[in-house]
Amino acid sequence: MLNYTLRRLLMVVPTLLILVIFAFYLMRLAPGGPFTSERPLPPAVMANVLERYGMDEPLHVQLWTYVSNIVCCFDFGPSFSQKDRSVNDVIAQGFPVTLTYGFWSAVFVLLLGVPLGIIAALRHNGFWDYTMTGLAIFSQIFPNFVLAPLLVLLFTLSWGLLPGGGWNGGQWQYIVMPAIALGTSYMASVARLTRGSMLEVLGSPYIRTARAKGLPERTIILRHALKPALLPTLTYMGPVFVYMITGSVFVDVFFSTGGIGQDFINGAYSRDYAILLGLAILYAVLTFVLTLMVDLLYAWIDPKVRAGLS
Amino acid sequence: MLSVENLHIRFRTGDGMVHAVNDVSFEVGAGRQIAVVGESGSGKSQIALAIMGLLAKNAEVEGRIMWNGQDLLAASNREMNRIRAREIGIVFQDPMSSLNPYMTIERQLTEIVEYHEGLSRRDARARALQVMDAVRISDAKARLRAYPHEFSGGMRQRIVIAMALMCQPKLILADEPTTALDVTVQAQIMQLLADVQRDLGTSVVLITHDLGVVAGFCEEVVVLYGGRIMEEAETIALFDQPTHPYTRGLLSAVPNIKDPSDALTAIPGSPPNQHRFPQACPFAPRCVDAVDICRDTLPALRQGRACLRPVEELT
Amino acid sequence: MILSAARRRLQSRAFAEEQAPEMVASRSFWADAGQRFMRNRMAIFSVGMLGLLILFSIFGNLFSRWSFEEIDWNVLGRIKEDGGPSLENGHWFGVDELGRDLYARVVQGTRTSLLVGFIAGPVSVLLGATLGALSGYYGGRFDRTVLGAYTIWLAIPYIIFFVVWQAFFGRSMSQMIMVIILVNWTAGLLIVRGQVMMLKNREFVDAARMLGMSDTKIIFRHLAPNVLWVVVIYTSLVIPEVIMMESLVSFLGVGIQEPNTSIGALLSQGASTMTFGTLWQLGFPAAIFVIAQVSLFYIGDGLRDALDPKER
Numbered sequence: 015m016l017n018y019t020l021r022r023l024l025m026v027v028p029t030l031l032i033l034v035i036f037a038f039y040l041m042r043l044a045p046g047g048p049f050t051s052e053r054p055l056p057p058a059v060m061a062n063v064l065e066r067y068g069m070d071e072p073l074h075v076q077l078w079t080y081v082s083n084i085v086c087c088f089d090f091g092p093s094f095s096q097k098d099r100s101v102n103d104v105i106a107q108g109f110p111v112t113l114t115y116g117f118w119s120a121v122f123v124l125l126l127g128v129p130l131g132i133i134a135a136l137r138h139n140g141f142w143d144y145t146m147t148g149l150a151i152f153s154q155i156f157p158n159f160v161l162a163p164l165l166v167l168l169f170t171l172s173w174g175l176l177p178g179g180g181w182n183g184g185q186w187q188y189i190v191m192p193a194i195a196l197g198t199s200y201m202a203s204v205a206r207l208t209r210g211s212m213l214e215v216l217g218s219p220y221i222r223t224a225r226a227k228g229l230p231e232r233t234i235i236l237r238h239a240l241k242p243a244l245l246p247t248l249t250y251m252g253p254v255f256v257y258m259i260t261g262s263v264f265v266d267v268f269f270s271t272g273g274i275g276q277d278f279i280n281g282a283y284s285r286d287y288a289i290l291l292g293l294a295i296l297y298a299v300l301t302f303v304l305t306l307m308v309d310l311l312y313a314w315i316d317p318k319v320r321a322g323l324s
Numbered sequence: 325m326l327s328v329e330n331l332h333i334r335f336r337t338g339d340g341m342v343h344a345v346n347d348v349s350f351e352v353g354a355g356r357q358i359a360v361v362g363e364s365g366s367g368k369s370q371i372a373l374a375i376m377g378l379l380a381k382n383a384e385v386e387g388r389i390m391w392n393g394q395d396l397l398a399a400s401n402r403e404m405n406r407i408r409a410r411e412i413g414i415v416f417q418d419p420m421s422s423l424n425p426y427m428t429i430e431r432q433l434t435e436i437v438e439y440h441e442g443l444s445r446r447d448a449r450a451r452a453l454q455v456m457d458a459v460r461i462s463d464a465k466a467r468l469r470a471y472p473h474e475f476s477g478g479m480r481q482r483i484v485i486a487m488a489l490m491c492q493p494k495l496i497l498a499d500e501p502t503t504a505l506d507v508t509v510q511a512q513i514m515q516l517l518a519d520v521q522r523d524l525g526t527s528v529v530l531i532t533h534d535l536g537v538v539a540g541f542c543e544e545v546v547v548l549y550g551g552r553i554m555e556e557a558e559t560i561a562l563f564d565q566p567t568h569p570y571t572r573g574l575l576s577a578v579p580n581i582k583d584p585s586d587a588l589t590a591i592p593g594s595p596p597n598q599h600r601f602p603q604a605c606p607f608a609p610r611c612v613d614a615v616d617i618c619r620d621t622l623p624a625l626r627q628g629r630a631c632l633r634p635v636e637e638l639t
Numbered sequence: 640m641i642l643s644a645a646r647r648r649l650q651s652r653a654f655a656e657e658q659a660p661e662m663v664a665s666r667s668f669w670a671d672a673g674q675r676f677m678r679n680r681m682a683i684f685s686v687g688m689l690g691l692l693i694l695f696s697i698f699g700n701l702f703s704r705w706s707f708e709e710i711d712w713n714v715l716g717r718i719k720e721d722g723g724p725s726l727e728n729g730h731w732f733g734v735d736e737l738g739r740d741l742y743a744r745v746v747q748g749t750r751t752s753l754l755v756g757f758i759a760g761p762v763s764v765l766l767g768a769t770l771g772a773l774s775g776y777y778g779g780r781f782d783r784t785v786l787g788a789y790t791i792w793l794a795i796p797y798i799i800f801f802v803v804w805q806a807f808f809g810r811s812m813s814q815m816i817m818v819i820i821l822v823n824w825t826a827g828l829l830i831v832r833g834q835v836m837m838l839k840n841r842e843f844v845d846a847a848r849m850l851g852m853s854d855t856k857i858i859f860r861h862l863a864p865n866v867l868w869v870v871v872i873y874t875s876l877v878i879p880e881v882i883m884m885e886s887l888v889s890f891l892g893v894g895i896q897e898p899n900t901s902i903g904a905l906l907s908q909g910a911s912t913m914t915f916g917t918l919w920q921l922g923f924p925a926a927i928f929v930i931a932q933v934s935l936f937y938i939g940d941g942l943r944d945a946l947d948p949k950e951r
Contacts, residue, residue, distance in 0.1 A: 033791050037799065044806035154936050155929045157883050159890045159903070163910035163921065171914065219421040226376055226416075227436050227487070228408030231401075237435070241426045263798060264887060268910075279891055282802040290799055298794035317471040318425060 018323045019310065026302045030295065031081075037294050038077050041287045049094070067094065080291075090292040095284035101292035104277050109296070111181055112266060112273035115189045116259045119197035123254070127201040128247060131208025135216065135243075136235070146205050153202035162195040162268045179270040192265045200254050207250055212243040241315060248315070252308030256301045325392060325527060326352040326375070326412075326495060332386035333370050333379065333551075343598045344370045346551045347387075349625075352495065357521060357528040359538040359559070361574070362548030365598075368531045369417070372497045375529075376414055377404040410440045413488030417500040419480035423472035429483055430468035436490040455486045458523075459516060478509035482516065489520065495527045496520075502537065514541060535574050539563060547571050550596040550606030556628040567629045569613045569638055605632060613638050672868070675945040682941025685934035692931055696750040704729030705740030707747045708898035714738055719916055733919040735905075736912050744900050745923050751812055751901040752931070755885045759816045760878035763823035768870050771828040775835030776858055782832075789825050797822045797884075801893045810896035819881055827873045834866045868946040875939035879932055886928070902928050 049055065049063055064070045068079060083089040090101035134143040156164065169191060170178035182188050215221060216239055224238045266275025274293055281289035313319045333345035344367040352358055362368045373379045375389055377396060389396040391407065399407070416422040424432055433455065434448035443451065449468070456464035459482040472480055481501060488496050498517060502510035518541055521528050530542055538545055538559060545562050547555040547570065555568040566572045573591040593610035596602070605611070608618040613633055623630045676682055705711065711730070714721040715738035722734040732741035774785040804818040838844060839862070847857050886903025888894045890910075895901050902924050909921030 029787070029791060029794075032787075033794060036791070037795060040803050041799070044803045151933060151936055154879065154932050157887070159887055159910075160906060160925060160928065163906075163913060167913060219416060219418060220424040222378060223416060223422045223484070223487070224424065225378055226408055226414045227439075228405040228410060229435065229439055230405065233435070233439070238424055238427070242424075263796070264891060267891060278796070278798065282798060282893060285802075285806070290802070294795055294799060297796050298791075301794040316426065318473045321471075321473070 015310075015313065015320070015323055018313075019306070022306050022309070026299075026306075029302070030298060033298050034081060034291070034295060035077065037291055038080065039073070041290060042073055042076075067092065084295075090295075091288045093286055094288050095281065095286040096289075101288050104289055105274060105292060105296060108266075108272060108274035108277050111184070111271050112259060112262050112275060114184055115192045115196070115265075115271065115273075116255070116262060118189055119193040119200075119258055120251070120255055122193055123197045123201045123204055123258075124251070127204030128208050128244070130201075131205040131210075131247075132212055132235075132240075132243070134205065134209040135212035138213065143209075146202075146209060149202045150206055153199040157199055158195045159264050159268070161198055162191070162265065165191050165195055179268070181271045181273075188269075188271070192262075192269045192271060195268075196258055196262055196265045200258065203254075204247055204250065208243065208247050211246045212239065215239045215243045218242075245312065245316065248312060249308060252304045253301070256297070256304055259297070259300060325354045326529075327390045328371065328375070328387070329390065330387040331371065331374065331389065332384075333367065333374055334384045335380065336382045336384065340599055343601050344551050345374075346602065348546075348548070348551070348553055349387075350546050350553070350556065352527050352529055354494070355525045355527055356544065357530065357542045358544040358546065359530045359532060359542035360546045360548060361532055361535055361538060363533055366533075366548040367551040367598075368533075368548050369499050372414060372499045372529070372531055375497060376408060376412065377401070409436050409488075409493065410491045411493050412495045412497065413491070413493040414497040415481070415484050415488050415499065415501045418504045419477055419484050420504065422484055423480055425472050428469055428471060429475075433468075433483075433487060433490060436487065440491050451490065452486075455489050456483075458489065458520065459483070459486045461486070477505050478512060481505060481509075481513050485513075485516065485520070489524075492524060493526065495529065497529045497531070499531045500533070501530075503533070510537075517541070547574070550602060551598060552602065552606055552630065553625055554607065554630050556625070567635045567638075568631050569611045569633075570607045572638070573610075573612075605630075668868075672945040676941050679941040679944060681937045682944075685937035685941070688930055689934040689938065692749065692927070692934070693753060696746060696753055699746035699749070700743065703731075703740065703743045703746065705743050707743035707900070708739060710738045711740065712738065722917065724919055732923045733917070735908060735920055736917070739898070741905075741920065741923060744905060745902075745927060748900045748902045748905045748924065749927055749931075751815075751895060751899065752882050752885060752903070752928075754812065755816055755819060755901070756878045756882035756931075759819040759823065759885075760881040761874050763820045763881070764827040764870060764874045764877050766820065766824045767827035768831040768866070768873075770824070771831035772835045772858055772862060772866070774828070775832035776839055776854065776862070778836070785828070789828060792825055798888065798891070798893060801888050805893065810894070812895055812899065815885065815895055819884060822884070823877065823881065826877050827870060830869055830873060831866050834869055835862055838862055838865055872939070872943050872946055875935070875942045879935040879939070882931065882935075902931075 049060065055063070061070065068076060071079075080091060083091060088102075090105070093099045093101055093104055096104065130142065130146060130149075134140075134146040137143055166178045169176040176187050176191055178191075180188060221234065221239055224234045229238075262273060263275035263278055265271070266273035267279050270276065274296070277289055278293050280286070281293070313323050327349075328351070329349050331345055331348045332343075335342045335344060346367075348367075348371065350358065350360075360368045360371060370379065370383075374383075374385055375391075375396060377399065379385065385397055387397070391411070394403075396404065396407070423429075430449065430452060433452040434443075434445065437443045437448045437451050438445070452468060453464050456467070461467060461479065461482055467475075472483070475483065481504075485501070496517075501517065502513050505513060514537060517528065517530075520526065528542075530538065532538065535545075542559050545555075545557060545559050546553055547562075547568065549570050554570045555562065555566065557567070562571065563575070566575055570591075573589070576589045577591065591610055596606045596609070602622060604620050605614070605618045605623050608614040611618065615633065618632050621632060623632045629635075711728070711734055713728070714730075714734055721728075722730070722738070724731060724733045730740050730742065732745055735741050735744060770785055774782045800822050801818055804814065804821070808814045808817075835858075844857060844861060847861050852860070882902075885894065885901055886906060889901045889903030890907040892907075894904055905924035906921065906928060909918075909924055913921050
């Protein structure tokens with residue numbers, strides 16, 4: 015198991031390297047840049063600026079500097095657009111915000127989605143089952159960028175219950191709407207996925223065996239069916255959590271939370287490659303780490319996979 | 325002890341009703357072994373599931389299944405749970421999929437007696453070890469902690485049998501217990517069932533498509549075709565003098581070791597369409613002895629055979 | 640992401656294994672599926688709705704008195720009071736915050752969104768499916784490279800591609816379609832790869848190989864028909880997702896160049912002005928979006944019911 019973990023972690027390094035090189039060249043080769051504006055800077059000033067950011071050197075040298083700074087000192091360089099701030103500062107300020115409501119959103123997704131899926135499966139074709147189909151359609155009609163304005167319309171403009179944006183140090187009132195807007199569609203997916211796998215498990219021969227043992231229904235579901243039924247949900251939650259963090263770009267922007275999504279979009283507008291690249295790496299690392307965690311968790315639960323790893 | 329009376333099982337499906345079991349009756353006395361034989365699709369597994377109260381939700385059942393004076397078809401799920409495992413155990417066909425892959429063998433065995441007999445974890449474990457011995461799994465102690473995937477098919481079937489034996493039930497339903505196994509393992513498992521039966525005096529209903537398996541094991545045979553009983557007889561009599569054309573067909577499809585020159589013959593045609601309740605002898609379309617009357621009259625079961633033609637006139 | 644439950648099912652190994660024996664490339668399979676689909680009332684109704692939407696996006700302009708970029712100076716200062724939907728001044732859906740006719744803009748936006756969805760969606764799936772088929776068929780190093788690229792690709796936030804692509808090529812609709820295809824090339828890759836890996840060991844492929852058929856011929860003549868149904872289902876899932884992706888990036892401001900617009904851009908503008916009480920600016924685009932998404936959902940559902948052997 016340890017071996018496997020180490021091997022997987024080692025795999026991440028070259029993958030990340032390829033990603034960095036690819037993204038670096040992609041962004042640098044694009045015409046225009048952070049310092050192109052409507053009114054062109056005088057050549058002398060421009061040269062000065064470029065030199066300050068080390069952008070006068072050939073690309074591969076810049077890449078080398080960039081990567082070695084990350085490796086040696088965990089330094090992602092200065093931001094091009096935000097004066098006197100480094101990418102590290104930007105991430106350190108924005109990431110906790112996104113992570114906070116992302117976490118609560120994930121809690122919301124699991125705490126509502128999983129039970130809903132299980133109940134729908136147990137009451138197959140019953141009220142909760144139809145509720146779920148409704149929810150699935152609802153989440154398709156109201157993706158976060160439609161849902162968020164709707165929530166604001168209701169909770170802020172009509173009823174005045176919750177603030178329509180901002181963060182305010184992460185008080186709960188400021189977390190509710192971003193978390194719901196971010197999580198609803200995933201919640202529907204989780205519920206649907208859980209329902210499907212629960213139905214499949216309940217129809218499996220080993221559940222029939224458990225029934226033939228004369229065990230009470232509760233034991234059958236909790237002891238025999240729950241674990242296998244949740245495995246697909248578990249695999250799904252890894253990438254979903256990353257999607258939720260990355261997909262939060264919209265939520266950050268709409269609710270002005272000050273999370274990294276806002277920095278990302280600002281970086282995109284101002285062509286601030288340092289920030290874009292830094293955030294891309296952050297997202298990628300998150301993706302790899304979470305996938306690995308989910309795989310390990312999976313192996314821990316599924317004895318067959320566990321046996322395959324050691 | 326167990327008596328199945330006029331059992332009908334139908335399934336509502338997207339393509340209409342499927343009549344899986346029609347008017348089947350038989351009895352199992354204490355300590356007896358009877359075999360229910362038929363081709364796949366003859367509804368024989370559904371009978372076992374009906375006895376356990378485990379039919380699929382889209383099933384409709386008619387008739388009675390009497391178990392020591394109680395009608396199992398009328399019993400609630402709670403009442404059934406007192407009978408399942410404790411009084412009637414079942415061994416399913418495929419040991420690969422009928423064990424929970426996420427639980428240790430120990431937990432799957434002990435939970436039965438913990439629940440039904442209120443044993444402590446420790447006593448339950450002791451019982452599990454005993455039963456593992458009884459089904460001849462060596463090194464039981466170490467193997468209790470293993471998961472199903474660590475066992476071979478034959479071993480898993482032993483574990484499934486051990487499960488059925490945990491509460492020492494009075495009746496064991498064995499639903500094609502050897503079909504999914506290698507031929508050599510098949511013999512071992514059948515031997516094991518026979519030994520268990522002898523040692524514990526349990527009654528056994530063996531459900532199988534293989535008449536060869538029946539011969540050495542069961543005292544009585546019920547032959548099903550298209551969900552109906554074709555013939556019902558003591559095993560010796562049946563093998564000696566089959567009185568139904570279908571049984572004869574089945575027997576000539578079993579190789580005879582004593583007389584290798586005996587040609588194997590297959591029964592022509594395929595199993596019947598069960599979408600309509602049969603109005604005539606279901607076997608008539610494939611029967612070598614069928615005459616006109618067979619194609620429009622439903623034969624009743626008389627003296628252990630459901631055939632319109634007298635025995636003497638059969639080819 | 641919305642339909643990921645269904646998508647995950649399609650991608651799972653177990654699914655591929657379970658379906659393999661059921662597969663039929665025969666004509667009657669498609670005829671049967673067609674019949675099953677026709678029996679699904681909700682799906683047929685949705686096809687009708689979608690058809691109406693398409694007609695609206697093509698011919699809607701015939702009923703418009705204004706063009707989508709012309710500013711109506713009469714209402715500009717008084718949008719909240721006079722800019723609402725009205726039969727008198729010809730702004731059937733009212734005007735947007737700049738005094739442009741919302742009806743004409745909705746027609747134009749619907750056209751953009753549908754074009755993006757129905758071109759970018761199928762093309763990305765075809766691209767991914769082809770790569771997946773090759774990857775599954777040849778395996779080995781090629782397969783590992785494709786999967787590696789797949790992993791890296793998914794780890795990069797896709798908005799970066801929009802930003803960079805626009806820096807190179809601008810923000811026209813055709814560029815939009817291209818960059819969406821580029822971002823989504825991974826769609827359909829895994830399922831088709833899984834299916835092909837299953838199928839390539841089946842007897843009919845062995846037979847074809849023994850007859851001396853070339854790999855290309857085997858892939859396109861023998862394997863492709865057997866995975867077509869999966870591709871069809873998958874495409875029906877990807878089209879609404881692509882429409883949504885376009886809407887989202889337009890919402891975030893990296894979408895199509897003004898004065899051209901899309902449903903997402905209109906939603907974004909409508910949402911930003913809703914505090915001023917001009918709710919029609921959100922309502923009409925939202926209604927179109929809802930109709931499109933709901934119809935696509937039920938069409939996808941109907942296709943799944945009709946084609947997936949397990950749902951039957």
